[in-house]
Amino acid sequence: MKLAEAKAQFIQSWGSLGAQWGINRTMAQIHALLMIMPDPLSADEIMTELNISRGNTNMNVRELINWGLVDRVLVPGERKEYFTAEKDVYKVAKEIARERKRRELDPVLKTLEQLQEVEGDPKDKHVKSFKESITEINRFAHQADKTLNAFVKADENWFYSTLMKLFK
Amino acid sequence: MKLAEAKAQFIQSWGSLGAQWGINRTMAQIHALLMIMPDPLSADEIMTELNISRGNTNMNVRELINWGLVDRVLVPGERKEYFTAEKDVYKVAKEIARERKRRELDPVLKTLEQLQEVEGDPKDKHVKSFKESITEINRFAHQADKTLNAFVKADENWFYSTLMKLFK
């Protein structure tokens, strides 16, 4: 396979993976492109490589910067801004985990706490069933929260060596 | 908080959590409803509780059955079909992990294998950078795959006790 073809295919699969995970396709594609390029790219280069408009490029690059997955790079003597992506996938995964935990898990934990305080006759089977479900979900959510926190804080070696052993 | 209110709130947050995870909102809401109800519900009951059409109900219930998250229940002497959800969240999480791994991770692994065989001068920095990225992503994807496999196969006690210790 030729480089150009391989590049295109990588960008497109990374894009659809992103889409399945609720990250928008273009954002994931820009990220993919920046990951495999040896040097930082300008907005114009991203536009041409991916065939997308200036506005779209700008929006998604900014969002990637928000997520901490892309950095602005200033080339001395150049007016333009350039962009690079973190190339260490492990770090990328941690950033994504951190961000999604903050946006999604944290609010759910809050809601679950409130829902435990539902009032009503504990002999009523509807009340009973509801409380049991919520309690169990809460237990699981807290475990997930702890696990994610550990992952987000862990360093790469610890992660690889421990999990490697654990999960054969 | 009253039961009715708590129920509504739970269904709605479970629904939007689902949406963020690429599972459609209604599907997640039906699942939420079935999780907290003590007895199985019929299609009509789901329709009224969630205010959705018959077609929509049917489609999403079937999809939940495909995912292995909901079961048909036949009540003796009744013509109608009833539906229940697995109430053990840990099992639910495992089913979801299994299904998404199959649909998403497995195809990516295949693609990555192919992409490693890109041809070209290894001194060309574009080729070099591409190969390095793909190799690293591949390594990570394989670790993720192993971890997921272990999770999907693990029994609940092993999971809780091991991870509890690991992740304090």
Next chain:
DNA sequence: ATTAATTTTCACTAAGTTTTGAAAGTTCAA
């Protein structure tokens, strides 16, 4: 066989999301 209950399908509509491109804004060298 006929019919009534129930489930499934599907063309259409509604809702939501992404992309575009032109205009407005910013920055900086001259």
Next chain:
DNA sequence: TTGAACTTTCAAAACTTAGTGAAAATTAAT
């Protein structure tokens, strides 16, 4: 200051996905 280079914004258009409801198909009892 001015204006060229570049970035950002935003309303409208294109696209995507979800939901409806009535009609068709299936099922099971009589």
